[in-house]
Amino acid sequence: MRKMLFLATTILTAVLAAGSAWADEKEVTVWSWFIQSTMDKSIAAFEKAHPDIKVKYTYYNYSPEYITALKAAAASGSLPDVIGLQPGSLTQQYRDNLEAVNERAEKEWGADWARKIFPVNRKQMQMGNPAGDKNYYIVPQESQVLCIWYNRKIFEKLNIAAPKTYDELKAAAKALTDGGYIPMFQGAADGWQNENVFLMLANQFSPGIVDKAQAGETPWTAPELVEAMKAWKGLFDDGIFQQGALGAHAYPTGAQLFAQGKVGMMALGSWWMQESKFPPPLSEYVQNMDGFDFFYMPPVKQGNPASPPVGGIDIGYGLTKNGGKNPAAWTFLAELTNGAGLQEALNDLNDLPAFDGHSPKGDITDHVKEMSTRFMTDLPKAENQRFASPAVAEALDNALAGVAAGSTEPEAALATVQAATEKALAAQ
Amino acid sequence: MRAEAVRAGPAAAIERRPASRTSTLYLFALPATLLFVVFIAYPILWVAGQSFYVRSGSGTSSFAGLANYVTVLGDPTFWIVVRNMLLWGVITIPVQMLIGGVLAYFIERHTHALRGFFRTMFFLPVVTSVSVISLVWVQIYAPYYGIAQEYLKHVGFVMMTSPIGDPKMAIYALVIVNIWQWTGFSMLMYIAGIANLPSEVLDAARVDGARGWRLAMHVIVPMLAPATKSLLLLGVIGTLQTFPIVHLMTGGGPNRASEVFGTFIFKQSFVLGDTGSGAALSVIVLVVALVLSLLQIVTLGARLTPAGKERA
Structure with a gap:
């Protein structure tokens, strides 16, 4: 009897202790399209620093899985605590479901916290907010700078230098084509890659003009933008892009061909460096980024400068209304964007930091460090690459595809973007 | 008494069922009814309701009557979609039926040992991930470095562009992929139909001198009418539901040239965040599907089971 009593007491104590430990452990739910392997490292670093908090991460492909999952969860009030966001349209779509982070961020990082974020990111954080709304609904984790990557080993083999003029770019494309390589791979079936190249071109004709156009301060049919659109068409007609680019995708097709050394150039961004941290086997070009370097789009017209750096937030995170009720959610979000979690992502060369004062550490070659430093030098002066209204971005995507296909003239195409902008601004 | 019951028919028999038995029967129907209401009827009604609301920039929704429908019908993209859907249905349904039917006929009547192998091989694309x-x-269509180009270069042909990157060709290029993927399904339906053909009818036709082409066209094809009607109905519904292939290969581009209802609704609702017009489009597709299905049932009849298995 005594034995039975002892056993029952022991079991009861164990159950109560386990229950109490379980009750003490807080959980944070996170959804994003951010690469799982890197997020796992960030979470591990966070959980090591905060053993009482467990993070449950759900990875989605961005489209259609992630954006449909968000929409359904928002409609049913079942969003997780923290969600991955892009600035502008995606953040604005879920603004009603997000907590403004101003007060929490001020408490966490001090009154001047926003000044620690690179200017282009700061601008993008409030992009699309209603007039007078100075709240921040997204905390950026990583930044990016757009550029033209080139395979320096192939360039060396063909005796080509990184182009500094449009003629040199054309000559490089011809030499690459003659050498059996794809000159500049453009996944023109993807709107985002077309937007990126157009932004490089437009900002070359007039820095900041796309921002002015989307704010309604300059018409999309302005001569500089028409010129940029003509230059865009020229990239197809002059053999800079590969034939059939309009049916091609940047990922996975273009990226794989580029990594395998079958492509000379590709318009991507600072995130390309992460390829060198992917699991082996890696090609000789990707290994430590040995085969790659980058340049900015050379002047496409006499008198133009080279394209300025264009970029901004690669990915950011929002604290949902559900997450607002869970103090552990902000703790994780803060570490992920400006703490131990971010450091892990940087060590994986996932992209550049959004907050100043961070740099990648660990097993990184001098060549990668040098490129990373160049990007970081350019980031503070980068022009904005994001759109406040998805309708404007969509109209620009269609305009770029129409002009590239030769089914629309640049002026007429830009007029449709202007119409979409006016409609979007009127709706605001 | 027995004669009266027969004359009165099943309706009278139901009338005479005890109330407790009737309630039991309703109880059996309850799970299916609940599932239908929760997962089909309610979402349809919810979407229909959403189609009458617009969302303002500040995030509030307001009743807009038929404004979303007017906007959608006035959008040139809508008419591109209608044209693409017509092309899609008119090309894919008969071509899939024809190729599927021919494959089924030859596999069932002219292969023996390898019958299972051929059935599996031709059905494989149906069960392959989109x-x-x-x-x-996308790799097959890629010019210069693509898979098709690897073969075409042996006959001196160089693909200058990708058909999915050409606004005039994109929809046809996608239709080909769809036919390639779904012909195996048509084949399977016809195989089921052929397997169920009454052998006495075929034997009688042979005794009467029907062979080869004549047997196929005048005996087998008419007897496969139920399978053909099923494929027609499923083909129309499948056409209206088209999404993944287009989304993944062209995203509806270039410049909306290959947009279909699925991608258009997806963009409006999830990319642009305009759930009102997305809902209006969904309701239009639902009505079109309903009307076309009813038309088919009225004109072609509802006999969709294979002839041999049809209940009297």
Whole structure:
């Protein structure tokens, strides 16, 4: 009897202790399209620093899985605590479901916290907010700078230098084509890659003009933008892009061909460096980024400068209304964007930091460090690459595809973007 | 008494059922009814309701009557979609039926030992992931470095552009992929139909001198009418539901040239965040599907089971 009593007491104590430990452990739910392997490292670093908090991460492909999952969860009030966001349209779509982070961020990082974020990111954080709304609904984790990557080993083999003029770019494309390589791979079936190249071109004709156009301060049919659109068409007609680019995708097709050394150039961004941290086997070009370097789009017209750096937030995170009720959610979000979690992502060369004062550490070659430093030098002066209204971005995507296909003239195409902008601004 | 019951028919028999038995029967129908209401009827009604609301920039929704429908019908993209859907249905349904039917006929009547192998091989694309199919076909269509080009270069042909990158060709290029993927399904339906053909009818036709082409066209094809009607009905519904292939291969581009209802609704609702017009489009597709299905049932009849298995 005594034995039975002892056993029952022991079991009861164990159950109560386990229950109490379980009750003490807080959980944070996170959804994003951010690469799982890197997020796992960030979470591990966070959980090591905060053993009482467990993070449950759900990875989605961005489209259609992630954006449909968000929409359904928002409609049913079942969003997780923290969600991955892009600035502008995606953040604005879920603004009603997000907590403004101003007060929490001020408490966490001090009154001047926003000044620690690179200017282009700061601008993008409030992009699309209603007039007078100075709240921040997204905390950026990583930044990016757009550029033209080139395979320096192939360039060396063909005796080509990184182009500094449009003629040199054309000559490089011809030499690459003659050498059996794809000159500049453009996944023109993807709107985002077309937007990126157009932004490089437009900002070359007039820095900041796309921002002015989307704010309604300059018409999309302005001569500089028409010129940029003509230059865009020229990239197809002059053999800079590969034939059939309009049916091609940047990922996975273009990226794989580029990594395998079958492509000379590709318009991507600072995130390309992460390829060198992917699991082996890696090609000789990707290994430590040995085969790659980058340049900015050379002047496409006499008198133009080279394209300025264009970029901004690669990915950011929002604290949902559900997450607002869970103090552990902000703790994780803060570490992920400006703490131990971010450091892990940087060590994986996932992209550049959004907050100043961070740099990648660990097993990184001098060549990668040098490129990373160049990007970081350019980031503070980068022009904005994001759109406040998805309708404007969509109209620009269609305009770029129409002009590239030769089914629309640049002026007429830009007029449709202007119409979409006016409609979007009127709706605001 | 027995004669009266027969004359009165099943309706009278139901009338005479005890109330407790009737309630039991309703109880059996309850799970299916609940599932229908929760997962089909309610979402349809919810979407229909959403189609009458617009969302303002500040995030509030307001009743807008038929404004979303007017906007959608006035959008030139809508008419591109209608044209693409017509092309899609008119090309894919008969071509899939024809190729599927021919394959089924030859596999069932002219292969023996390898019958299972051929059935499996031709059905394989149906069960293959659309993502894989899309990736492979994008590579097939790629000019210069693509898979098709590797073969075409042996006959001196160089693909200058990708058909999915050409606004005039994109929809046809996608239709080909769809036919490639779904012909195996038509084949399977016809195989089921052929397997169920009454052998006495075929024997009688042979005794009467019907052979080969004549047997196929005048005996087998008419007897496969139920399978054909099923494929027609499923083909129309499948056409209106088209999404993954287009989304993954062209995203509806270039410049909306290959947009279909699925991608258009997706963009309006999830990319642009305009759930009102997305809902209006969904309701239009639902009505079109309903009307076309009813038309088919009225004109072609509802006998969709294979002839041999039809209940008297």
